[in-house]
Amino acid sequence: MTTSSLGKIAVVGSGAVGCYYGGMLAEIGADVHFLMRADLAAVRAGGLTIRTQGKTVHRQVQAHATTAEIGPCDLVIVALKTTANASLDELIPPLLHERTAIVTLQNGLGNEEYLATRWGAERVLGALCFVCLNRTAPGEIVHLDHGTISIGEFGRGLSPRLEALAAALQRAGIEAHPVPNLVTERWRKLVWNIPFNGLAIAAGGATVADVLADPVLRAEARTLMSDVLDGARRLGHEISDEFADFQIERSASMGPYRPSSMIDWQERRPVEIEAIWGEPLRQGQAAGAAMPRLSLLYALLQRLTHTDLLKP
Amino acid sequence: MTTSSLGKIAVVGSGAVGCYYGGMLAEIGADVHFLMRADLAAVRAGGLTIRTQGKTVHRQVQAHATTAEIGPCDLVIVALKTTANASLDELIPPLLHERTAIVTLQNGLGNEEYLATRWGAERVLGALCFVCLNRTAPGEIVHLDHGTISIGEFGRGLSPRLEALAAALQRAGIEAHPVPNLVTERWRKLVWNIPFNGLAIAAGGATVADVLADPVLRAEARTLMSDVLDGARRLGHEISDEFADFQIERSASMGPYRPSSMIDWQERRPVEIEAIWGEPLRQGQAAGAAMPRLSLLYALLQRLTHTDLLKP
Numbered sequence: 001m002t003t004s005s006l007g008k009i010a011v012v013g014s015g016a017v018g019c020y021y022g023g024m025l026a027e028i029g030a031d032v033h034f035l036m037r038a039d040l041a042a043v044r045a046g047g048l049t050i051r052t053q054g055k056t057v058h059r060q061v062q063a064h065a066t067t068a069e070i071g072p073c074d075l076v077i078v079a080l081k082t083t084a085n086a087s088l089d090e091l092i093p094p095l096l097h098e099r100t101a102i103v104t105l106q107n108g109l110g111n112e113e114y115l116a117t118r119w120g121a122e123r124v125l126g127a128l129c130f131v132c133l134n135r136t137a138p139g140e141i142v143h144l145d146h147g148t149i150s151i152g153e154f155g156r157g158l159s160p161r162l163e164a165l166a167a168a169l170q171r172a173g174i175e176a177h178p179v180p181n182l183v184t185e186r187w188r189k190l191v192w193n194i195p196f197n198g199l200a201i202a203a204g205g206a207t208v209a210d211v212l213a214d215p216v217l218r219a220e221a222r223t224l225m226s227d228v229l230d231g232a233r234r235l236g237h238e239i240s241d242e243f244a245d246f247q248i249e250r251s252a253s254m255g256p257y258r259p260s261s262m263i264d265w266q267e268r269r270p271v272e273i274e275a276i277w278g279e280p281l282r283q284g285q286a287a288g289a290a291m292p293r294l295s296l297l298y299a300l301l302q303r304l305t306h307t308d309l310l311k312p
Numbered sequence: 313m314t315t316s317s318l319g320k321i322a323v324v325g326s327g328a329v330g331c332y333y334g335g336m337l338a339e340i341g342a343d344v345h346f347l348m349r350a351d352l353a354a355v356r357a358g359g360l361t362i363r364t365q366g367k368t369v370h371r372q373v374q375a376h377a378t379t380a381e382i383g384p385c386d387l388v389i390v391a392l393k394t395t396a397n398a399s400l401d402e403l404i405p406p407l408l409h410e411r412t413a414i415v416t417l418q419n420g421l422g423n424e425e426y427l428a429t430r431w432g433a434e435r436v437l438g439a440l441c442f443v444c445l446n447r448t449a450p451g452e453i454v455h456l457d458h459g460t461i462s463i464g465e466f467g468r469g470l471s472p473r474l475e476a477l478a479a480a481l482q483r484a485g486i487e488a489h490p491v492p493n494l495v496t497e498r499w500r501k502l503v504w505n506i507p508f509n510g511l512a513i514a515a516g517g518a519t520v521a522d523v524l525a526d527p528v529l530r531a532e533a534r535t536l537m538s539d540v541l542d543g544a545r546r547l548g549h550e551i552s553d554e555f556a557d558f559q560i561e562r563s564a565s566m567g568p569y570r571p572s573s574m575i576d577w578q579e580r581r582p583v584e585i586e587a588i589w590g591e592p593l594r595q596g597q598a599a600g601a602a603m604p605r606l607s608l609l610y611a612l613l614q615r616l617t618h619t620d621l622l623k624p
Contacts, residue, residue, distance in 0.1 A: 217611050219611070295532065304515065304516050
């Protein structure tokens with residue numbers, strides 16, 4: 001399988017995640033086109049820079065102002081924030097030919113469904129990125145830690161195109177895993193994200209260490225995980241209680257880590273409330289899970305992030 | 313029954329509530345002694361002023377710096393904030409003779425128990441004050457609205473001393489009701505206070521109108537009430553679902569009302585977290601109620617009010 005087997009690639013949403021994965025693919029010779037807004041002029045003039053694992057990748061890349069300028073592709077990588085999903089309705093169509101695949105690297109639930117509803121479920125893949133990235137300047141990304149990516153077909157098992165994409169990412173130096181049960185993986189990630197990202201905001205700016213150090217909040221974090229497990233299981237995703245216990249234990253090593261949603265909130269950027277809390281709540285409740293703590297947490301978060309009252 | 317039948321009265325905690333009820337009793341000739349701290353000099357010099365229902369009550373009152381100075385009384389009115397309850401251990405003993413009654417006007421649950429454990433259950437009465445008061449200056453109270461007070465024996469039905477106290481308050485112009493089931497009345501008040509005082513803080517400074525206008529928060533307010541009803545019922549206090557529905561409906565007329573805990577929080581004063589949320593949660597859970605939303609709300613509130621992170 002060669003890199004060129006991926007064909008022409010578009011990256012929609014060229015923040016840190018899009019630039020990192022797209023840039024690493026470009027570095028091994030893939031034909032990658034970036035849709036850019038704020039960083040367009042800087043990247044056209046100075047290229048894209050990725051500082052990763054002690055080395056610096058610097059290269060000129062194909063940067064575009066519109067998806068019409070990019071035109072039909074074989075693979076579209078969606079890395080927008082989920083709060084901007086409505087803009088996909090205009091951005092995606094110019095990129096499609098009959099067999100274009102679309103892979104969303106976005107957080108939470110509902111993104112594959114969004115794409116599938118509009119452009120056909122058969123096109124859609126999804127990926128979970130476990131990576132710490134920082135955009136330090138226009139066109140400049142620092143890769144701080146991790147980088148694993150789990151990729152799956154939406155509602156299907158493994159496939160040749162999935163294997164090809166994972167293989168290309170691996171050649172680009174990224175630990176990529178094809179997974180046969182993408183949605184289960186999404187729920188597993190939510191077991192951590194729902195309590196720790198959520199309490200971080202609702203408790204007024206609480207780092208992971210803050211939550212773990214407060215016995216009352218720590219117990220709520222674990223019980224929130226039980227709400228998530230309940231929803232997941234009723235939807236057919238078996239996740240064990242021990243997995244949740246381990247999520248609490250492993251968090252101790254994170255120290256005063258600020259979950260990404262807390263940073264978004266503190267920096268007054270949109271918070272991905274619906275993808276991380278709203279959609280899991282709706283899906284779980286539709287399947288018969290009560291999820292009472294998630295319900296209250298969601299209610300508080302949707303208000304806290306829609307007003308400026310508490311933003312520092 | 314004459315006013316003097318109440319005998320010598322001490323008011324411990326001479327904030328707005330203590331000054332109002334104590335001052336109104338003094339105005340009809342009762343022998344009332346106020347324990348004062350911050351306002352002592354001002355009240356000794358200028359007396360106590362209560363502006364109520366279009367008239368102004370102004371009188372010299374007996375103000376003291378210590379309870380030893382007051383000495384044994386027939387009735388002790390406790391109107392401290394519950395967050396200062398630990399100070400009662402020193403304040404109360406000098407006020408007691410063998411048959412001294414103690415009535416707490418404090419909020420929430422656990423206050424009668426606090427007094428009963430230390431000085432005997434047979435002394436204890438409690439009262440719920442439905443009143444809007446403002447302390448506008450040292451020794452100056454404005455009575456804004458309401459004023460009803462429900463008084464009951466702790467763990468007992470009606471009694472002559474209870475009837476005498478209620479009758480004296482009525483002569484002072486206060487709508488006082490003796491109630492045979494004080495703790496049930498406390499739970500009924502919590503049906504409103506737990507959601508509306510709690511969401512006001514946890515949702516970042518949400519008035520009653522803000523909570524009602526947000527359909528997601530409004531639904532959580534009602535479901536929080538169901539948690540409270542569950543706890544109350546398991547403790548033997550029958551409160552109907554219709555009562556909770558009515559609490560939501562009647563709140564519409566309150567407009568942008570700031571619940572008292574929200575004002576405390578915004579003005580960086582201690583918030584009565586344990587009396588309003590912690591103790592009902594512990595009592596309800598001990599009786600087998602899950603109260604999941606109250607559990608999360610309490611966890612958030614105890615953190616939000618113990619840090620300065622979010623205080624405006």
